[in-house]
Amino acid sequence: MLSAEDRQCWSVPFAGRTVRIYCLFFHIRRKVSRRTVFFWSEPGRKLTFAGLGCAYLIESDKVSGRYQEIERRWAEIAARSIGSEGAPEYAGPHLFGGFSFDPLNPSSSDWREYPSARFVLPRIMFTHREDGVWITLNKIVSEYSETLDWQEEIDFLAACDSQDLSEEETAHADADIIYKEEISPTDWMQAVEEAAEAIRAGEMEKVVLARSIRLYAEQDYPIAAILRRLLQEQTNSYVFAFGYGSSCFAGATPERLMRSKGREFHTLSLAGSIARGATEAEDQRLGEALYHDQKNLHEHQLTVQMIVDEMRALCEQVDVPDAPILHKLKDIQHLLTPITGWAREGATLLQAVERLHPTPALGGMPQDTAMAAIRRFEKMDRGWYAAPVGWLNREQDGEFAVAIRSALIRGREAVLFAGCGIVGDSDPHSEYEETALKFRPMLSALGYLKQEIEAECCK
Ligand SMILES: C=C(O[C@@H]1C=C(C(=O)O)C=C[C@H]1O)C(=O)O
Numbered sequence: 295m296l297s298a299e300d301r302q303c304w305s306v307p308f309a310g311r312t313v314r315i316y317c318l319f320f321h322i323r324r325k326v327s328r329r330t331v332f333f334w335s336e337p338g339r340k341l342t343f344a345g346l347g348c349a350y351l352i353e354s355d356k357v358s359g360r361y362q363e364i365e366r367r368w369a370e371i372a373a374r375s376i377g378s379e380g381a382p383e384y385a386g387p388h389l390f391g392g393f394s395f396d397p398l399n400p401s402s403s404d405w406r407e408y409p410s411a412r413f414v415l416p417r418i419m420f421t422h423r424e425d426g427v428w429i430t431l432n433k434i435v436s437e438y439s440e441t442l443d444w445q446e447e448i449d450f451l452a453a454c455d456s457q458d459l460s461e462e463e464t465a466h467a468d469a470d471i472i473y474k475e476e477i478s479p480t481d482w483m484q485a486v487e488e489a490a491e492a493i494r495a496g497e498m499e500k501v502v503l504a505r506s507i508r509l510y511a512e513q514d515y516p517i518a519a520i521l522r523r524l525l526q527e528q529t530n531s532y533v534f535a536f537g538y539g540s541s542c543f544a545g546a547t548p549e550r551l552m553r554s555k556g557r558e559f560h561t562l563s564l565a566g567s568i569a570r571g572a573t574e575a576e577d578q579r580l581g582e583a584l585y586h587d588q589k590n591l592h593e594h595q596l597t598v599q600m601i602v603d604e605m606r607a608l609c610e611q612v613d614v615p616d617a618p619i620l621h622k623l624k625d626i627q628h629l630l631t632p633i634t635g636w637a638r639e640g641a642t643l644l645q646a647v648e649r650l651h652p653t654p655a656l657g658g659m660p661q662d663t664a665m666a667a668i669r670r671f672e673k674m675d676r677g678w679y680a681a682p683v684g685w686l687n688r689e690q691d692g693e694f695a696v697a698i699r700s701a702l703i704r705g706r707e708a709v710l711f712a713g714c715g716i717v718g719d720s721d722p723h724s725e726y727e728e729t730a731l732k733f734r735p736m737l738s739a740l741g742y743l744k745q746e747i748e749a750e751c752c753k
């Protein structure tokens with residue numbers, strides 16, 4: 295165990311100096327192309343993981359059965375892990391990865407590095423908690439392997455020089471945007487209107503429609519600096535990044551899908567949104583308006599209903615409060631209902647993920663009709679956007695969040711995603727405005743909002 299000098303900043307004393315974990319990882323990735331990296335930090339930042347390299351890869355291109363395949367293959371490896379006895383709970387072998395939103399939707403070239411399911415046991419993993427920092431090294435060995443040799447990992451970590459690292463630390467995220475591309479707002483609002491009509495005609499109850507914005511910058515986007523900004527600005531959200539090959543999918547999502555520890559299962563319904571106010575009084579007024587707004591309550595309640603039904607199938611006992619609470623983030627406030635359960639014997643985290651995904655907060659209701667409507671109306675590939683991403687430990691416990699407020703970044707190009715729940719009385723213009731709020735965390739991390747403000751000031 296290493297002691298952290300500056301616990302607030304995810305710093306570790308390493309190779310004679312203090313480095314920030316996210317810098318270390320994304321810096322190394324930039325230097326050594328085609329590296330696999332991930333980053334995961336819980337809301338409140340009590341637990342942060344960062345991983346580098348791939349000791350073992352588990353993928354599935356199955357349309358159905360992808361959750362079972364990942365679970366089965368991880369259980370085989372995890373059951374045979376040696377050498378980590380006595381490691382603290384959050385160190386030792388952990389598996390990180392995610393699923394695509396809709397394996398039935400044809401995949402676009404943007405998402406070529408993000409298949410239907412991809413999970414990685416990292417070669418090197420940092421765990422950062424309030425009580426310390428651990429480094430885990432993973433290697434797959436067979437009964438014929440000779441002595442274990444970690445020299446390669448150690449040399450690899452020692453190879454990053456401090457000067458380059460400090461450059462990465464100070465690199466600011468404000469890449470100049472030279473080009474912005476998005477689906478025409480009128481076309482998107484037209485799709486929302488058609489979806490709302492289909493709902494009023496009784497075809498379904500709710501569907502979540504998303505849109506994307508594509509940005510081209512003058513230089514490559516600096517991933518470490520983008521993560522630093524997300525960590526600083528989105529304190530109530532999970533900050534995540536999955537870097538495969540030349541791409542990095544990163545974001546700051548407030549939405550837990552499922553966390554399991556033994557038989558304790560924790561999930562939530564997060565749906566229904568309004569802006570934050572410029573003053574405390576305005577903020578309170580907006581919060582009150584959201585809390586009593588029938589359209590938003592309906593959007594929220596459909597999600598609660600589906601999650602509670604699925605939780606009842608998985609759990610012996612399910613607890614759900616009668617009313618939601620307000621959940622305030624930097625740019626937006628939501629309705630949130632926490633839902634907990636005591637799992638039936640044998641129920642697993644990935645079974646829960648399979649049952650819940652997509653909840654009506656990301657898909658709609660009924661699920662199948664909503665998925666077909668998304669394919670018809672959206673005309674884009676969501677890839678891993680709005681899909682489950684997270685981690686599992688050796689006991690098959692872990693946590694998954696849905697990857698919203700996110701962007702797929704490749705070199706100088708970034709594609710951002712945001713969506714919203716459409717119900718019968720949705721107003722296309724307000725839904726468009728709601729997606730605009732949901733783009734803000736990533737736009738700000740990419741340095742775009744600052745430029746917009748500067749442009750406004752210069753007018
Ligand atoms: C789909 C997104 O957000 C979801 C939709 C919400 C809504 O419509 O009110 C609220 C939270 C999320 O469950 C997104 O951020 O892209």
Ligand SMILES: [Mg+2]
Nearest residue numbers: 566567714715
């Ligand atoms: Mg909404």
